[in-house]
Amino acid sequence: MARCSKEVVLRVIEQEKKKLDNTSVFGGFNRFLKGWLQKEGHHPEEWLGQLEGYEDLSREERRRLLLTIESALRASPAPGKGVSPKSRKFVPSLAQPVRYLKGVGPALEKKLNRLEIFTVEDLLFFFPRTYRDRGTIKPIRSLQGVGIETIQGQVVQHKIEPTRRGPLLKVVVSDGTGEIRLVCFNRGYLAQVLKKGTWVRVSGNFRYAFGAWETATFEYEVGKLRTTDFERLVPVYPLTEGLPPKKLRAVILSALETCLHEVPEVLPPALRERLQIPAKREAIRELHLPSTASFEELQARRSPAHLALILEEFLLFALSLKIRRRTLETFQVPPCPLESPLAERFIRSLPFSLTEAQKRVCLEIAHDLASGRVMNRLVQGDVGSGKTIVAVISALRVVETGRQVAFMVPTEILAEQHYSRFREPLAALGVRVGLLKGGNTKEKRQLLEAIQKKEVDIVIGTHALIEEKVAFADLGLVIVDEQHRFGVLQRAKLREKATVPHTLVMTATPIPRTLALTLYGDLDVSVVDEKPAGRKPTRTLCFPLEERFKAYNRVRKLLREGRQAYVVCPAIEESEEEIANVQEVFEELQKKWLSEFRIEVIHGKLSSREKEDIMHRFSRGDVDVLVATSVIEVGIDVPRASVMVVENAERFGLAQLHQLRGRIGRGSEEGVCILLAALSGENVRKRMAILTATDDGFRIAEEDLRLRGPGEFYGVRQHGVPEFHLADPFADWPLLERAHQEAERIITEDPFLERPEHRPLRQEIERRFGRYLEFGEVG
Numbered sequence: 001m002a003r004c005s006k007e008v009v010l011r012v013i014e015q016e017k018k019k020l021d022n023t024s025v026f027g028g029f030n031r032f033l034k035g036w037l038q039k040e041g042h043h044p045e046e047w048l049g050q051l052e053g054y055e056d057l058s059r060e061e062r063r064r065l066l067l068t069i070e071s072a073l074r075a076s077p078a079p080g081k082g083v084s085p086k087s088r089k090f091v092p093s094l095a096q097p098v099r100y101l102k103g104v105g106p107a108l109e110k111k112l113n114r115l116e117i118f119t120v121e122d123l124l125f126f127f128p129r130t131y132r133d134r135g136t137i138k139p140i141r142s143l144q145g146v147g148i149e150t151i152q153g154q155v156v157q158h159k160i161e162p163t164r165r166g167p168l169l170k171v172v173v174s175d176g177t178g179e180i181r182l183v184c185f186n187r188g189y190l191a192q193v194l195k196k197g198t199w200v201r202v203s204g205n206f207r208y209a210f211g212a213w214e215t216a217t218f219e220y221e222v223g224k225l226r227t228t229d230f231e232r233l234v235p236v237y238p239l240t241e242g243l244p245p246k247k248l249r250a251v252i253l254s255a256l257e258t259c260l261h262e263v264p265e266v267l268p269p270a271l272r273e274r275l276q277i278p279a280k281r282e283a284i285r286e287l288h289l290p291s292t293a294s295f296e297e298l299q300a301r302r303s304p305a306h307l308a309l310i311l312e313e314f315l316l317f318a319l320s321l322k323i324r325r326r327t328l329e330t331f332q333v334p335p336c337p338l339e340s341p342l343a344e345r346f347i348r349s350l351p352f353s354l355t356e357a358q359k360r361v362c363l364e365i366a367h368d369l370a371s372g373r374v375m376n377r378l379v380q381g382d383v384g385s386g387k388t389i390v391a392v393i394s395a396l397r398v399v400e401t402g403r404q405v406a407f408m409v410p411t412e413i414l415a416e417q418h419y420s421r422f423r424e425p426l427a428a429l430g431v432r433v434g435l436l437k438g439g440n441t442k443e444k445r446q447l448l449e450a451i452q453k454k455e456v457d458i459v460i461g462t463h464a465l466i467e468e469k470v471a472f473a474d475l476g477l478v479i480v481d482e483q484h485r486f487g488v489l490q491r492a493k494l495r496e497k498a499t500v501p502h503t504l505v506m507t508a509t510p511i512p513r514t515l516a517l518t519l520y521g522d523l524d525v526s527v528v529d530e531k532p533a534g535r536k537p538t539r540t541l542c543f544p545l546e547e548r549f550k551a552y553n554r555v556r557k558l559l560r561e562g563r564q565a566y567v568v569c570p571a572i573e574e575s576e577e578e579i580a581n582v583q584e585v586f587e588e589l590q591k592k593w594l595s596e597f598r599i600e601v602i603h604g605k606l607s608s609r610e611k612e613d614i615m616h617r618f619s620r621g622d623v624d625v626l627v628a629t630s631v632i633e634v635g636i637d638v639p640r641a642s643v644m645v646v647e648n649a650e651r652f653g654l655a656q657l658h659q660l661r662g663r664i665g666r667g668s669e670e671g672v673c674i675l676l677a678a679l680s681g682e683n684v685r686k687r688m689a690i691l692t693a694t695d696d697g698f699r700i701a702e703e704d705l706r707l708r709g710p711g712e713f714y715g716v717r718q719h720g721v722p723e724f725h726l727a728d729p730f731a732d733w734p735l736l737e738r739a740h741q742e743a744e745r746i747i748t749e750d751p752f753l754e755r756p757e758h759r760p761l762r763q764e765i766e767r768r769f770g771r772y773l774e775f776g777e778v779g
């Protein structure tokens, strides 16, 4: 093998950093790099060892290793001269590990790593959570004892008092107008710092006690006053234990001083001018060291600096989605004829006829599939609107052309259920369905083989479908059921497995337009806005926790009529908080309220075999009451179960509660859902009232958005929501629409970002959101 130059190796490392999956070199990136380093000689054993076990490292560990090697290579003028990287003096730069910054030793680096800060760049983009207004420096005489106040003066007294808990340092500071006392609990080291005569600034909550102003919770700065910590507006960062705010601010300051100028400007100047937003570097500095923005603006994330950075992130993301979409549109796939005898036969075999909404959506999908282009469609429909059938019909259209379908659902229980419900009717049509589960059984290995040999047409499964190395012979369609449990990323991953399959995403969660744009910017949307006829709406009642006995008396009566019930709890086991857990509730029901019935427990910690078994017996009617966690929330369909109790209902989001009660009232009997809630606050009362008043998922979503804001509604950090530094699609959604408009404007003018003024955009997209473009190069 010819020797690679350092530049080539660096480029390979750069490539590998994007995916961290050891695929940047045929035959394994790790073997390549290890071989190269060995030839160059004298590199630390540690690296070689870590490269050897590269596949076993976590993504973070891989990343850290690559960064270390990369920066060492960059810093050494001639590789292979046997210079240990430690002995070199590094000028810090953006891509280097934080330890190259002044004042960052191994201990501090570890703490920073815990905050996911690995490089100098990470540090610059580690933005404050909020700000504190320290106010201006006040004469001690005019302290008011309200909020955080700041004074400046000289240490005039310094004594250590013995107390029961050990010695306690007390320091008196005077500024000529008065004196304050600092009480230094557990801060003995201050004795060395706050010596008599030292000038000090102190910021804290002062209170008047024993004839003087006093504070025990304060921050201080001594000596030559650097003022960064004592600007009026102080950034407050998310903290990790053992990392003092002062320290973090100092390190960030050092990063700003040494590396801010390396941050590339990304937005086209014309755009910045039009929107009147500052340059990126200026914005970053402003967020860490506010100088022009007002406290209120900063608090509300509405300063010009915020706007600039948030907009940039949204814009990059929006652009990447649009580029991907355009790229996708250029792919040709075999069209599925509009006429589908297989789908027709299946529809005829159903014991009911499709609703108008189902027919319409099926037709929209049929047209997508027939177009010869890749379909990307989101089907939205309230719980119980019959999305599963729509999915199956679509699957059949694809199967009919000889291609395979992956049907991905969020829980094993649900996979199980879809499987048992459709296997036979589909087998009758000659369609072979497989169920892929976790674990490593012989059965499963056989299934994997069958999938590869195209002996299976439709594979139903959970994450296992993406995580395991499932090789489809010819994957034509990916169905993702109950989308809110998955994200864009996972969808993307699954699709890497085939050439370019169609994607059909189904969700019961109504999504505001703007949010849908961000999360699934590249999808068309269909809505199943009608429920099958003959459904009786579920009656929802709310009881305060104190009236549990009433609730269960009612349940007992209903069970005696031969119904089945779910009892849903927020927790599995006893915890510190006083919330209902499956185990306790189960015991209580068995002993006290429902002793005459057959009760079983089901939750996520059981093995899939156990879950399967319990669900099976429940749907056969061998179990009367199922005490469960929210594992039953999605998709489960047991028509005879028409009663539900939700313990500590206030713990769940409205949308989630609506999903939960969607499990009952699926048969001909009216469902009864009883919410047991700690009705302490006005807000809880209101939220429960919405649920008892309406059964319309879209209205519930709207109300919940209004009462709680989008973040909580969706359960803030969901899987797959793209990681932004600062932007938050939930909190900043008004800016999203703006970004999409701007992205559209740019893409229309310059579809692949080839113009010089767009080149930085393109580079940044490749770096940050490159994985959304996996189907082709940008341009």
Ligand code: ADP
Residues within 6 Å of the ligand: 352, 353, 354, 355, 358, 381, 382, 383, 384, 385, 386, 387, 388, 389, 508, 532, 533, 635, 637, 662, 666
């Ligand atoms: P979801 O939209 O919540 O996924 P499902 O697809 O699970 O809803 O359907 C809920 C129930 O309604 C299932 O038992 C299904 O068999 C039934 N169903 C679906 N479509 C119809 C229809 N057109 N008429 C009557 N029942 C239907």
Ligand code: MG
Residues within 6 Å of the ligand: 387, 388, 481, 482, 635
């Ligand atoms: Mg469903």
